[in-house]
Amino acid sequence: MSRISSFEVSRSTRASKVALVGWIVILGVLISVPFWAGRGDMRFLIEFAYYLTLAQMWNLLAGYAGLVSVGQQAFVGLGGYMLFAASVYFGIHPVIAIPIAGVLIALISIPTAFVVFRLRGAYFAIGTWVVAEVFRLLFAQISSLGGGSGMSIPAKIVKEIASGRTERDMLIYFTALVILVAGTAMVYLLMRSKYGLALTAIRDSEPASDSLGVNIFKTKLTIYVASAAVTGVVGALIFLQKLRISPDVAFSLQDWTAAVIFIVVIGGIGTIEGPIIGTLIYFGLRSLLSDYGSIYMIVLGCVAVVMMLWAPKGVWGLITQKFDLQLFPVNRRVTWK
């Protein structure tokens, strides 16, 4: 009996403590980037940040909650359009419009969830895609937002974003960094909380989690809404950088979901480390093969097929198979004092 009163639950490992220092150093370097790097580097890092955030959100949805969606472009597009509507028609500063878009998209995702949650597995995937297509067709009809050909943010509003081009780039860069850190922290803290416990339980056995008091529907809905909101925020950011939007680009399956699925599956689904590695690989392959045109897509496809056959847990899965490593520790270990 003496042992039960003297236990301790620890989360971190030695590797994760070292990793924490590493993350702080990387974050410090990223904060300093605008003060020494060129415009091109910053644009590259902004793109990297929004792809990584999209990947973390798709991983949260598919990898942790088992909701394999191919319709996340719905929320990217909605986020972009809301940014345009808020800044052009309501005179809201675009950077302020980003979190507003997140809140509105969280609200829109609730009725959407009640439609797609009626479907399971592959049907759920197709359902989410259909929803995204409906949004694309809908926005092509709204002539005040440019209809099918889209619209640009008027130069007057662009000038209001920041005092100059460099300042604007810096503002967007820091916004992207904040969104990336907040999005990743959200996934990490969620997975460490009791909701992470519930999600893992649901993934392993739905009837058992149900009988242990877990409200499966509510848990999945919460994850769906949180993931939609952050995806929408990223969408707003993407089109703030692009300064131009059209339905086909905003609701692009290939750009905002297919590429993101590639990233997560290659990196390692169901882990926080996986999307980070996947994004590095994706951008690496892209800059390596960008001169070869369509061969690039063929190589990406081959890499995906080979990975799914030989390493279904992704690159991070291969690494953890060899080393007992956790850079974002979510597990609990009981030790006795």
Added chain:
Amino acid sequence: MTALLEVQNLHKSYGSLKVTEDISFSINRGEALGVIGPNGAGKSTLFNLIAGGIRPDSGTVLFNGLDVTNFHLHERSIKGIGRSFQIPHPFGGMTVFENLLVGASFSAKLKGQDAEALAIDVLDRTGLLEKANRPAGELTLLERKRLELAKALSTQPALLLLDEIAGGLTEHECHELVELINSLRKEGITLIWIEHIVHALVSVVDRLLVIDFGVKLDEGEPHAVMNNPKVQEIYMGISAE
């Protein structure tokens, strides 16, 4: 004194197949009830009607005086009905300790250290303390059965439902499990146990309920029930000893 659980005139059919026909019984606090019957008699259906996995076509389930007939599984768990599964459902991706935190956090609604303390206490009571940090997917069958029981206990149930928890165990393992369940009984837990292994059941329960083809065949003191000619007919050759 009102009964902890009162089942009134439960009916459940799948198409033309009647799996539960007009079953009524009740159980008082601190009592242990065993449910037996041949394969396909409707034991598991009855079990799921009580635990909340299945809704009856008619009839009511009263728990603590509250009509829970239309409650979901997770709501009944929160109210105090804990259950084990016939085929263990370990959360293979978690440690044994984390498996217990699920019920402690969501059903018993404990926070932080209180939930952890309950999980540790249940591990101790079920003999799984040494396995706390092991992934649940790596456990042996007996350990998985113990975990099944531990997970049900982690919800701090007022009523514990066990579904063929001794099935597939060796004679020795079965004996160990019976000892464990008897020690829980001494703590005052109310129990409904469905089991094929009649001698294990009889050594624990106060009363037996026999069902066949969805109908209640007999109910009463275990030895008297086992001596009922009708029961002997379906349980040919199996004695209570």
